[in-house]
Amino acid sequence: MTSxxxxxxxxxxxxxxxxxxxxxxxxxxxxxxxxxxxxxxDFRRFAxxxxxxxxxxxxxxxxxxxxxxxxxxxRPVAVDGNPPTWEVAPNVTHSASSGAAFGAGRxxxxxxxxxxxxxxxxxxxxxxxxxxxxVADDRLSSATTRAMQIARAYGGYVALVDMNTPGNKGxxxxxxxxxxxxxxxxxxxxxxxxxxxxxxxxIQDLTRQANLLRRQIVALQATIAxxxxxxxxxxxxxxxxxxxxxxxxxxxxxLAQKTKTRAGTVREGTLATVSLAFSxxxxxxxxxxxxxxLERTARDAGAFLVRELAWLLYAVIVLAPxxxxxxxxxxxxxxxxxxxxxxLLAQP
Amino acid sequence: xxDVSAATTTLSAxxxxxxxxxxxxxxxxxxxxxxxxxxxxxxxxxxxxxDLAAETFERALRTWxxxxxxxxxxxxxxxxxxxxxxxxxxxxxxxxxRRERVASEPEGxxxxxxxxxxxxxxxxxxxxxxxxxxxxxxxxxxDLDSDAAARLLGISTTACTTRLSRALKRLEELMSNDE
Numbered sequence: 001m002t003s004x005x006x007x008x009x010x011x012x013x014x015x016x017x018x019x020x021x022x023x024x025x026x027x028x029x030x031x032x033x034x035x036x037x038x039x040x041x042d043f044r045r046f047a048x049x050x051x052x053x054x055x056x057x058x059x060x061x062x063x064x065x066x067x068x069x070x071x072x073x074x075r076p077v078a079v080d081g082n083p084p085t086w087e088v089a090p091n092v093t094h095s096a097s098s099g100a101a102f103g104a105g106r107x108x109x110x111x112x113x114x115x116x117x118x119x120x121x122x123x124x125x126x127x128x129x130x131x132x133x134x135v136a137d138d139r140l141s142s143a144t145t146r147a148m149q150i151a152r153a154y155g156g157y158v159a160l161v162d163m164n165t166p167g168n169k170g171x172x173x174x175x176x177x178x179x180x181x182x183x184x185x186x187x188x189x190x191x192x193x194x195x196x197x198x199x200x201x202x203i204q205d206l207t208r209q210a211n212l213l214r215r216q217i218v219a220l221q222a223t224i225a226x227x228x229x230x231x232x233x234x235x236x237x238x239x240x241x242x243x244x245x246x247x248x249x250x251x252x253x254x255l256a257q258k259t260k261t262r263a264g265t266v267r268e269g270t271l272a273t274v275s276l277a278f279s280x281x282x283x284x285x286x287x288x289x290x291x292x293x294l295e296r297t298a299r300d301a302g303a304f305l306v307r308e309l310a311w312l313l314y315a316v317i318v319l320a321p322x323x324x325x326x327x328x329x330x331x332x333x334x335x336x337x338x339x340x341x342x343x344l345l346a347q348p
Numbered sequence: 349x350x351d352v353s354a355a356t357t358t359l360s361a362x363x364x365x366x367x368x369x370x371x372x373x374x375x376x377x378x379x380x381x382x383x384x385x386x387x388x389x390x391x392x393x394x395x396x397x398x399d400l401a402a403e404t405f406e407r408a409l410r411t412w413x414x415x416x417x418x419x420x421x422x423x424x425x426x427x428x429x430x431x432x433x434x435x436x437x438x439x440x441x442x443x444x445x446r447r448e449r450v451a452s453e454p455e456g457x458x459x460x461x462x463x464x465x466x467x468x469x470x471x472x473x474x475x476x477x478x479x480x481x482x483x484x485x486x487x488x489x490x491d492l493d494s495d496a497a498a499r500l501l502g503i504s505t506t507a508c509t510t511r512l513s514r515a516l517k518r519l520e521e522l523m524s525n526d527e
Contacts (some may be wrong), residue, residue, distance in 0.1 A: 003520065011488065020384060345482065
């Protein structure tokens with residue numbers, strides 16, 4: 001028998017019997033397709049679209065982050081010699097800085113006049129000022145001495161001095177405590193000792209905190225007085241007396257603690273901290289680099305991209321073993337099933 | 349005898365008639381014979397083929413919404429379901445035979461040939477493995493193109509062609525020896 005004869009005979013096989021035909025054709029028509037059903041996901045097509053989309057999204061996010069954070073330039077404090085007006089709200093911290101030393105990417109470092117923020121005369125303020133002043137090579141020692149004298153002249157004291165002068169060139173750091181009421185004048189005078197390269201002033205209102213503590217102290221004092229009256233009245237049962245005595249001791253302990261805390265708060269609001277850094281021109285080895293808007297944007301975008309890659313790497317490191325294990329399991333099951341089918345179908 | 353490898357190349361590849369999704373009734377009407385013939389050759393048991401074909405269409409009815417005419421023709425899709433049903437049947441049969449062996453019961457007679465072919469071809473088909481019969485059913489009886497058959501069997505097109513060539517050669521040898 002030839003191949004053609006075999007093909008002809010095989011293709012001429014009988015079809016389905018009538019009983020089967022009736023059985024199958026009696027099956028009902030299935031429910032119509034839902035028009036809004038999700039399209040079937042082809043993995044290769046999905047990967048082809050998803051990979052560039054994720055890449056574009058990552059780059060876009062980085063660029064957006066760069067534009068938003070890096071491109072926005074902070075406005076420096078007015079340095080025209082006239083102190084700007086600042087209103088300090090309760091419990092709100094105000095800080096301002098200028099120059100290069102206290103903020104990368106801030107205003108261009110240039111010799112500038114000193115500005116100061118006046119503390120409120122009616123409220124309790126925690127006042128902190130940082131100054132970076134450049135002095136001539138041969139004036140570092142005298143400027144340091146003069147700064148100490150200024151602090152004392154305003155009723156303050158020197159908390160720390162750290163002077164490093166190899167020859168006539170070097171740096172000096174001072175921490176001065178000056179009464180808040182006179183700190184504005186002190187800062188202005190300190191600034192005149194040389195060329196102000198950077199400054200930062202931070203004012204935190206402590207009035208609300210102090211008032212709260214005062215109210216707590218008054219309430220505790222009233223409680224103590226009441227407890228003492230009860231104990232003095234007598235006629236109390238022993239266990240009641242013991243309980244009241246315990247409450248009295250607790251109230252006194254809390255009062256002492258609150259009083260100490262309030263004294264510390266008031267002290268903080270009484271003496272301002274002025275940190276002063278003197279430097280000579282040669283001491284600044286590396287001149288600070290102030291990138292432009294475009295460079296800042298690019299740098300921030302790059303940093304964000306690096307963070308994204310780090311997250312991605314982290315995710316890959318964490319998920320890869322699990323994914324590999326799952327893939328191996330699926331593959332193993334598939335191969336096993338196929339082998340089993342092959343063995344099954346190898347028989348006549 | 350005609351060269352079988354040459355013969356296999358003459359098999360016409362039937363393109364998908366249309367990417368329009370036919371209704372289930374249309375598909376059942378059009379491809380019932382194909383599914384039945386495929387199962388009949390695959391199992392060599394008319395009653396089993398009838399049951400399996402019915403089960404195939406019942407399963408197809410349940411999953412009809414998943415049928416995508418852009419991915420495969422209705423016939424290929426139905427054959428894929430039929431294959432899965434047939435494999436389940438073979439596994440069940442294998443388990444049944446094992447149980448019978450364990451119980452030391454006498455093994456039942458193999459079903460008599462019921463393909464409706466000439467006795468020689470019936471005997472030759474019976475000597476082929478189920479895998480080879482399946483390939484003959486898909487490629488010769490149903491005239492499925494090699495790509496579709498390969499996809500259905502989960503093998504490469506080359507492997508599909510090679511296996512068919514060997515199966516036909518074996519079939520011819522068996523028939524020649526039978527003469």
